[in-house]
Amino acid sequence: MRNIALIVSYDGTDYSGFQSQPGGNTIQDKLEQVISKLTGERVRLMGSGRTDAGVHARCQVVNFETSSTIPIERWAIALSTRLPNDIVVQSAYSVPDHFHSRRDALSKTYRYTINCNRMPDLFRRRYEFHHPTPLDLEAMRAGAAHLVGEHDFTSFTSPLSTKPSHVRTILETKLVHETRTEAEGLYANPIYNREWDERHYPGKTRGVIHLYVTGTGFLYNMVRIIAGTLIQIGESKIAPEAMPGILAARNRARSGPTAIPQGLSLWEVVYEHLPSGQ
Amino acid sequence: MRNIALIVSYDGTDYSGFQSQPGGNTIQDKLEQVISKLTGERVRLMGSGRTDAGVHARCQVVNFETSSTIPIERWAIALSTRLPNDIVVQSAYSVPDHFHSRRDALSKTYRYTINCNRMPDLFRRRYEFHHPTPLDLEAMRAGAAHLVGEHDFTSFTSPLSTKPSHVRTILETKLVHETRTEAEGLYANPIYNREWDERHYPGKTRGVIHLYVTGTGFLYNMVRIIAGTLIQIGESKIAPEAMPGILAARNRARSGPTAIPQGLSLWEVVYEHLPSGQ
Structure with missing residues (x-):
């Protein structure tokens, strides 16, 4: 064989x-x-x-x-x-x-994609979550950084999980900003109003945000709950500094919603003896 | 009103x-x-x-x-x-x-996208034509250049066209090469064999080719027949120097096939007093 x-x-x-x-x-x-x-x-x-x-x-x-x-x-x-x-x-x-x-598998990377422009991107609509208002990218980065390391991720999995342990290790989180439509082009479109955005969403950004999460193992719904929580941090509904407390609570009720599946992709799996990437 | x-x-x-x-x-x-x-x-x-x-x-x-x-x-x-x-x-x-x-409309630009990698791009498959062997990009550029200017495009429209005149003006043709998967990554995948490609497709390239055609007006199927003809030039089935003769023949039988619609997008329409682009 x-x-x-x-x-x-x-x-x-x-x-x-x-x-x-x-x-x-x-x-x-x-x-x-x-x-x-x-x-x-x-x-x-x-x-x-x-x-x-x-x-x-x-x-x-x-x-x-x-x-x-x-x-x-x-x-x-x-x-x-x-x-x-x-x-x-x-x-x-x-x-x-x-x-x-x-x-x-030595590690796995998932990517979750959030489009913060007012209109969805028609040609990628099956592969991203459309969030029509801007998000605070720096706050999301600060929140994500707290997840790196070995933690009990009970707050970031389904309460129905039957796994004996919810301890997992996140090796890296990365948020990449893709403007896709260059900022000048975006605000040349009359559906956007730069002053309105700056007044109502200070410090927040439009464009597309790719969240990459690399870890040695993941729980059921874990990346989608991480994404949902980081989106609430980006909306200033949760402070990035609340992340350690959310982890420590070991309580699914403390984290954000489970983000819709379509924004998520299994991006890469790394092995000792197999090439990675496409 | x-x-x-x-x-x-x-x-x-x-x-x-x-x-x-x-x-x-x-x-x-x-x-x-x-x-x-x-x-x-x-x-x-x-x-x-x-x-x-x-x-x-x-x-x-x-x-x-x-x-x-x-x-x-x-x-x-x-x-x-x-x-x-x-x-x-x-x-x-x-x-x-x-x-x-x-x-x-002062001008319109269409884009036709051809993916020359062995495997289709799963996430863009609805928006491109998958051509699994490499194409001669320079020959295609040379062929496309012959189309620029005012010509009778009878060879590049449906024989069923009822338009009184087939004279149209192409302002610009542009072929942009997008590797998408960087060349080293591509040939690291065992489904690709660089020597095989070089021996069987000398001077031809993999990756994705975007053909942009800008003109003041287009006939029925015109860009798709241009794309189909340029693909045959890229396959070395037609010489780029044959293009003037194909135009002069005013005969649909002389040009290449009508490329499938899914690769085509109306990319931009330019007006004196309306912003263009997204």
Whole structure:
């Protein structure tokens, strides 16, 4: 048997999440069906982690065992041409027998995208959260910085979580500002009023904010609750200095709402012996 | 009566084109319905030009007359919130009575996007043509340059065209190369083989090519046939020097195929007295 790892991208809009479900219509179900059809074997694959319904992936990593003799350089094209056009296998690698896409992941990065312009970006509307008023980016950065390190993230997961421990390690948080429409262009549009924005949203910024969160492991809904909390910090509803208290409370009621899934993408999974990125 | 101009963006994927049709389901129908609902008047609007079924617009310009007293700065938001989420009114302007969005357009720019990587870009797949082998960008630039100026574009329109004249003026053609995945990253992926590419596609490039065509007026399917012909030039099936002969032949059979609509967007319409761009 060979062990094969795939780097997979998907648009999660029309799926019930990554992990296989009785009803089907998950990314894992689609991949297993297509691999099984190609190899004639019943295949069970392992993903680096789940993604919720509606969440996307730039680089999800999965692996599976097969006795197929298809050369390694053929797998990505063979699978992609058989998959629906919202799932693409970017590349395939032969990996050692012991490779396990979830256990061997050194870190994972998720990206959550927030568009703070008045109008949604039509051509990226499936991949971002539209927040039509400006946000305080510096406050969000200060709030996010408090999450770095080993913490009990009970305040940042579903109260229904059955995990024995909610202690996880965040390695890095990063907020990147993309103006997309240059500031001058934006305020040349009469739907924007610079004075109004400056008076009503002092210190806040328009444009698009990408939140990157890198960690060694994540809880159910964790990045979406982090995003929802940072948005409330950006709205000045929560002070960035409140973050340590929210963590210490270990109480889901203390953090912000769970941000909608469409803004979230699994961005990168890092392994010792597998190239990362697309 | 007031004359109001709107700058409108749309994702044309699910529409039968811009111009109103008996069956409905066009951008014009949707806009007229929403404006009529907002104003209580029967409204007929004028667009800067048609776009085919499946073609998108970053900046289409339309105008209409109304006796509504809604302040000009409210229109864009009022209409956008009532429109389906694949149509957005970016801004609204009060224009002089004589303003006519088609006749007063000084120039229009269309963009056609071609992705030459082996795998489609999942998150932009609705807005580009996927051409999985590399193209000769310099040959395409040379071919496109022959189109600039006043020419009879009979070879670049549908044989069914009933226009009395096929003489049009192209002001500029521009091909912009976007690597999107940096070259090193691309060839780090085992589905790509630099030597294979160099041996089989000498002088050709991967990445994404945006073709911009600016002119004072366009014929039915003209930009898509230009794109289809330039793609054949990029594939070395047609020499760039053949372009003048193709124009002179005034024969649709001499040019390349009509490229699929999804790669095309109406990018910009320029007027003397209206801001352009988003």
